[in-house]
Amino acid sequence: MNENKIRNIVIRAIQEDIWTGDITTDCVVKEDKEAIGKIIFKEEGVLAGLPVARMVFKEIDSDLKFNALIEEGETINADRVVAKVAGRTKSILKGERVALNFLQRLSGIATQTKRYVDGVEEFDVKIVDTRKTTPNLRILEKYAVRKGGGNNHRMGLYDVILIKDNHIRSAGGIKEAIQRTKDQYATMIEVEVETIEDVNRALDAGADIIMLDNMDIPSMKKAVNLISERAKIEASGGITLKNIKEVASTGVDVISVGALTHQISSLDISLDLAQE
C-alpha cells in the first residue's frame, strides 16, 4: 500500500469530523489530562485496519503512543484488546470515532472475505474482489480483502483490460473487440462471456483470461473442459456462501465476489478509556 495515499484519506476523514474543532472536548477536557484507550473487539472477527487507526491518532497528535497487540489478518475472539493508544485524553477522544469507523468497516470486510475463502479451502482457487467498493476507500477495502485471505482483481479501469458484454456489442463481436485492444496494448486481455459459443470465440481471438458470467454449474464445467490450459478462468456473478463450493468444484481458477465489499456489516469494535 502507498502510505501517502492512505494518509490523504485519513486526513480528509479527520477534517470531515473535526472541521473547525472538537468544541466539546476543547471546552471540557484539560490540556494536560492523560489516558489510555483500549481498542476492543465486541464480537468475533478478522482484524484489519490497525495501521489506519494508528495513522488517525498520529495525525491528530504525533505524541500519542499506539501499540498494536495483534497482527493484521488474525481471527480475534470477542472482548479481546487488539491495540492500546496512550497520551493526551483530548487527542484520544478526538480520534476515537474516526479510527473506529475505519477499523469496523475494514475488519467487517476481512471477516466476510474469510468466510468465502474458508468455504473453498479444499480447492485450488482464488477468491477475488470487484470494483463494487465504497467510493474513495477502494485502496483500503482491497487491502482488507487481502487480510481476509482473498486476492485482488483490478484496482480500476486503468490497470487491466476487461472486455465486458457492452464492449463486445459496441465493437460488433468478441473478435473485433480483442483485436482493437491488441492494436494498442501489449498486455493481458480478459473477456467476459455468457455462452459456450462465446468461450470458443474468445479462445480463437486469443483471450488470456475468460470470465464466465452468471453461468450455471453444468455450463461452467463444460467451459472449464473446453478452455483447459489455453486461458485462465474466472467465475463471476451471483456467487454466495451457499453456492461457492459448487462453483469452485468446477475447476475455475478464480472466483470474483462483489459481496466482499458490497454487502458487509461493520464489526462491533469499541474504544474503552482509562483516565489517569
Place this chain on the structure above:
Amino acid sequence: MNENKIRNIVIRAIQEDIWTGDITTDCVVKEDKEAIGKIIFKEEGVLAGLPVARMVFKEIDSDLKFNALIEEGETINADRVVAKVAGRTKSILKGERVALNFLQRLSGIATQTKRYVDGVEEFDVKIVDTRKTTPNLRILEKYAVRKGGGNNHRMGLYDVILIKDNHIRSAGGIKEAIQRTKDQYATMIEVEVETIEDVNRALDAGADIIMLDNMDIPSMKKAVNLISERAKIEASGGITLKNIKEVASTGVDVISVGALTHQISSLDISLDLAQE
C-alpha cells in the same frame, strides 16, 4: 447540501476508478457510438442518490443527458427504471460503476432508515443518525437518512456540544463539564447520562438536551417523567427494529440509531445499456 463539496467527492471517486484512463473502453468503443442507459431497481427500496449519479455522468461528459424519472425519497418496486442517461457509449460505460456504487449505498441507507421511521410512525418522535458513517461520505449518508424520512444529529464534533461519559469523568462531574462549556459558548448543550441521578445532575446544571444512553425501558420512562419539559430527551444505544417501538412509547423526543449508516446493505441496482 453544498453542491461544490459533493462534486469534490464525486471527482475523487471518478479519479479513483479511471485514474490514467479506462483502457478497455478507450480501445474497444468508437468515439461516436451512442447509447441509452437505464438505471433499474432490482429489488424494492427507497431511492436516494440520483443527483450524485447525475453528477458522476456530467463530470465525465457534460454532453450526457440525464433524466431522473422518480423523486428522491420515493419507495420503488423491483424492476422499475428510475433514471435514464443518454449520449456517448464510452462516457456511459466509464461512469457506470461509480454512479452505481454511490446510488446503491445511498438507497440502501434510505431504505434502512425508512424501516425505522415506519416502525415509530404512531409516535411523535424523530429518528436521527450518528457519526458512525463511512469516512469521507458523511454528508451524503446524512442526506440519504433524510430521504428515508429520518433526521440528522450533528454533522461532526464541530457543530453541537455533546458531553459524553469520558468528558464527564475527565471534568470531574456533569456540573463541572457543563459549566466549562457555558464559559465559552452561548449555545445549546447536550449531555449523555446513564442513571437517574445523572439526569438530575444534568437538569440542575442546565443541560438543554439529555441523552439517555443504553437505559432500560423502565428507567427511560422514569427519566422522561422527571425531565418533562425542562429539556429535550434523546434515547441512544442498542436500539434495533425489534425494540424501537417500545423505546418510542416512553415519550422520548428523539431516537438515535447508529445502524442507519453502519449496518446497511447496498441495494441491488443496475444499469442496462441499449446501444443505438
Place this chain on the structure above:
Amino acid sequence: MNENKIRNIVIRAIQEDIWTGDITTDCVVKEDKEAIGKIIFKEEGVLAGLPVARMVFKEIDSDLKFNALIEEGETINADRVVAKVAGRTKSILKGERVALNFLQRLSGIATQTKRYVDGVEEFDVKIVDTRKTTPNLRILEKYAVRKGGGNNHRMGLYDVILIKDNHIRSAGGIKEAIQRTKDQYATMIEVEVETIEDVNRALDAGADIIMLDNMDIPSMKKAVNLISERAKIEASGGITLKNIKEVASTGVDVISVGALTHQISSLDISLDLAQE
C-alpha cells in the same frame, strides 16, 4: 482549534509570500548564519496568535526554536517582548512578515474584543462575534475573539439554524419558517425579530433563541420582560462601545458585535533581529 486546518492556512500564506523563493535572502544571507528574533509589542494590546506565528516559523524551518514568553489573552504593555525565535537567519527573515501579518491582525481583534467585554463586565451577558470575518481566516479570527474574552456565535451557515427576515418573508411568516426547520432538524432554532409582535410569534412557534435586531432600548426592555425564561435573548445591530452598556442593562443574554472582526486595526508589533 483544529491544528491541521490552521496549518493549511499558514502554508498557503507562506506560499503566497515566498512562492518560488525569497530571492533576496537566498542571494545575500549565508546558509549557516544564525540569529535571534524578538517579537515586540510596539503598543499596548491583548496578545493573540503566537501559536500561529510559531507554526509559520516551524513550517519554514523545523529547526527554528520558538519560545512564547506570554500566555495568549494577556494584556501586554508597549515595548514588551512576547516571544523569541532562534536559528538560521535566512529562515527567520523568510517567515518574519507572514508571522507578523497573522499576529498583528489577531491581536488587533483580541484587543478590540477586550474593550467590548470590559464595557459590560458588571452584567451577566456574553459578547459574541458574527460572520463578518475576513474570508478564509474565520477560524483564526473567532479564536482571537475568545482570547479577548468574547464568545463565538455560529461558525457558518452549517452549524446553527438562524432564521432571518429574508427567510421569514420567503416562508410567509415566522410560524411557517420555524415549522419547516422543525420538520427536518431536531436542534435549537434562533429567530431574528424586529418588533414586539414578532417576539410573540416567535415564542408561540417555539423559538429557542430570539435575536432582537436593531431594536431601541425601550423595545428591548419590553421584549426581555415578555420573553423572560421562555427563550434565550440576543441583541444585535448597531451596537458600539458607546451604547453597549445600555444594551446590556436591558437584561439580554447575548450581544453580537460585527465590529469585533470588521472594524479593527492591526496592532503594531515588530520583529527585532540580533545576528550572532
Place this chain on the structure above:
Amino acid sequence: MNENKIRNIVIRAIQEDIWTGDITTDCVVKEDKEAIGKIIFKEEGVLAGLPVARMVFKEIDSDLKFNALIEEGETINADRVVAKVAGRTKSILKGERVALNFLQRLSGIATQTKRYVDGVEEFDVKIVDTRKTTPNLRILEKYAVRKGGGNNHRMGLYDVILIKDNHIRSAGGIKEAIQRTKDQYATMIEVEVETIEDVNRALDAGADIIMLDNMDIPSMKKAVNLISERAKIEASGGITLKNIKEVASTGVDVISVGALTHQISSLDISLDLAQE
C-alpha cells in the same frame, strides 16, 4: 489578475461559510422562489471588488444574473446601488455574506488608498502598497489598491530584490549584499538605507532603487539631491495622511504606505432583497 487564482480564494471562502450546507435556507426557502438583491453603499467610498462578488454568486449558482451598475474604482455616494443580483432566493441568501465580506474589505482598501493618492495629486509621485496584507488575500488587496489609484510594490519575496537592513548586516555591508545578488540575478536591485552615508554606499554599489527608510524630511531632501537621476527613490516608514504631502514635496519617486492594507475599516455595504 489571474481569474483562476481568485476563483480558488472565492471557493474556499464559500466552503468556509457553507461547508456541509446552509441549513436554515435549505429548510425554510422553497426551491423555486426568486428574488432580486441590490448591493448598496451605506456610506461614501471607492468601489472595488464587484468582480469578486459576482464570482461568489456565480460559483454558488451559475444561473444567477449579476449586473454591475458602476465601474470599479469610481467614488460612490451613500445609498447608491452598485450592482444587482437576480435569480433563486436560496442562492442569493447563501452568497450574501461572503460576497459582502469581500466587497466591504476591498472597497475599504480602495477608499483608503484614494485618500493618500488625493493627498499628493499635485506631485509626480506614486503611492504604493507593502507586504502588510491579509494572509491569503494579497492578490485581491493589491488589486483594490490599484482601483483606489495606487500602484503595487512587489507581490512577494519572489519577484523583486529588496535588500533590507537585516540583509545588509548579515552580509557585512551594502556593497557585499549588492554584489552577491548581482552574481546570481540579472535584474533590478532595491536597497533600504537609513543614512546619507548608506545612500552613497548604495549608489557606489550600483543600486537601481534606493528606499529611504524612516528618514526625516531634511535628510530625505538631501538624499534626493544626492541621488538625482542615478537611481529611483522610494520613501517608506511612518508615513500618514498628515505628513504625506511633505514627504512628496522632497521629490521622491515613490511612497510606500503599509496602512493602505493594514489599517483599514471595511466599508458599510449591504444587500437588500426584493422577493418576487
Place this chain on the structure above:
Amino acid sequence: MNENKIRNIVIRAIQEDIWTGDITTDCVVKEDKEAIGKIIFKEEGVLAGLPVARMVFKEIDSDLKFNALIEEGETINADRVVAKVAGRTKSILKGERVALNFLQRLSGIATQTKRYVDGVEEFDVKIVDTRKTTPNLRILEKYAVRKGGGNNHRMGLYDVILIKDNHIRSAGGIKEAIQRTKDQYATMIEVEVETIEDVNRALDAGADIIMLDNMDIPSMKKAVNLISERAKIEASGGITLKNIKEVASTGVDVISVGALTHQISSLDISLDLAQE
C-alpha cells in the same frame, strides 16, 4: 485519456506561468482587442498535443475558439499551420507559451517514436515506452508515444507485476520471487532475465512475459527459440535506432525503448499572431 486528470496538469502549468497575473499583457493590451493566432510547425514532425493546447487556451478564456486543422499523429511538413485560436488578444498571449511548451515536447516525443516504429515496420513487433518519463507528465508523454505509433508499457509501479534483478536477488531467486506474487495476485507476471539459465527458471516458474535485458543478439535468438509460445518476449536495454532492426529480427514480441521519452528534442513550433 482521463480528461480531468490532464486538466489538472494544464491548470497547474498555467498557474506556474501566470501566478498572480500577466503584468505586461494586463498593462499593455486593451480588454476588447481581438486576434487570430496560427500554430505553425517550423520543422517536419509528428503532431501530438493539440487537445492539450486547446485545453490551455480554454482554461484561460472559455470564449476563445480553437480549431484543430490536422489529426493527431499525422506527419507534418515544415511551415504548415496545424491549428488556429481566435478571440481576445490578451487571452491568446497569456496562453501562448504554456500551450507551445506542451505541444513542442509532445510532438517531439511522437516524432522520435515514429522513427523507431518505422525502423521495424517489416516485423510483427511492438515498440513500447518505459517509466523514464518527465515527472508529472507521464500520462501525456505516453499518449504522445501512442500518437507516434508506439504502444505503452506499464503506467507505473501499480499496474503490472515486473520482477527485476534487484527483486530476484532480494527474494533469493526467480522461482521464489514469482511464487510470492502468485500468492497475492491473480494476474500476469513479467520477469527480467539476463541469461539463458534465467530464461529457463522463469519458464519453469510460470512467467507470462520474459524481458531479455541487455542481451546480445545471439543470446536473444536462443532465448526466443527456447521460449517459443510459452511466454511473451520483450527486449530491453541499450536499444537505439541503429540496432533496433537487428533486435526485431530475433523474433521478440515487444521492444522497450527509454529514449522515446528520455532523449528527445522539443519540436520547433511557433504561434503567429494576426491582430484585428
Place this chain on the structure above:
Amino acid sequence: MNENKIRNIVIRAIQEDIWTGDITTDCVVKEDKEAIGKIIFKEEGVLAGLPVARMVFKEIDSDLKFNALIEEGETINADRVVAKVAGRTKSILKGERVALNFLQRLSGIATQTKRYVDGVEEFDVKIVDTRKTTPNLRILEKYAVRKGGGNNHRMGLYDVILIKDNHIRSAGGIKEAIQRTKDQYATMIEVEVETIEDVNRALDAGADIIMLDNMDIPSMKKAVNLISERAKIEASGGITLKNIKEVASTGVDVISVGALTHQISSLDISLDLAQE
C-alpha cells in the same frame, strides 16, 4: 528555492509512479531487508538535483539515510558515485526511478548550461534561461540552470514587465506600450526590439532593459553602441553554441538561450543496489 513547493512536485511525482502501491516490490521484497544504493554518473556531466533525489527517498521512507558525496554544480567524471542511500530495500526500489528521472533531467540541464557559460567565459556577460521549460518543473529547471553557472530570467509572466512585439503592435507602438505600464507599475521595464529605429524609440520611452531579438551581429553592435549605459542590453533568439561567442563579443550584458531547458538530453545516471 522554496522547499515546500518542491516537495509538492516530488509528492505528485511519487504518486504518479506508485499510485495504489508498488505491487511487485510489495509482493517480492521482505519488509526487513536492507540495502545500500549508489547513485552513479555513467557519463561526464554537471551534477544538479541531489536535494530533489533526497526528498524523493525521504518522502517514501523517512528512515532512509541519504548521503550526498558531491556538491551541486560540480563537474563529475563517468563512473563516479555522487550519493548513497541506505535503508529498507523496498523503499529504495520504490523511489529509484522517480529520483533518477529528476536527477537525470536536472543534471542534463546543468551540463548543457555549463557548455554555454564556458563558451563566453572571457566576456562580462550573463547566460540566462527563458520560459521554455517543462510544464510544472520550471522552478527546478531554473535551479539547474544556476547550478550550471547560468542566471535566471523571469520566473513567469508575473514578475517582470517584458513588452514583446505582439504587445507593441496591440498598443500601437513602443511609446504607448511603455507608457501604459508606467501608469500602473513602479518597476523596471524590458522591451523587445528588432530594429535600430525601435532601439531609439525604446530609449526615448524610458525602457530599462532592451532585448535585441534575432538581430544580426552588425546590427547588434550598432545597438550596443547606441544604447551604451542608458539601458541594460539582452540578446535573444537563434543563439547556439556555435555563435554565442560572437554574440558575446558585441558587448551585450545578457544572452538568453531557450535551448538550456528546451533541447537537452537527460544525463545517464543509474542506481546500483548492494543488498545486505
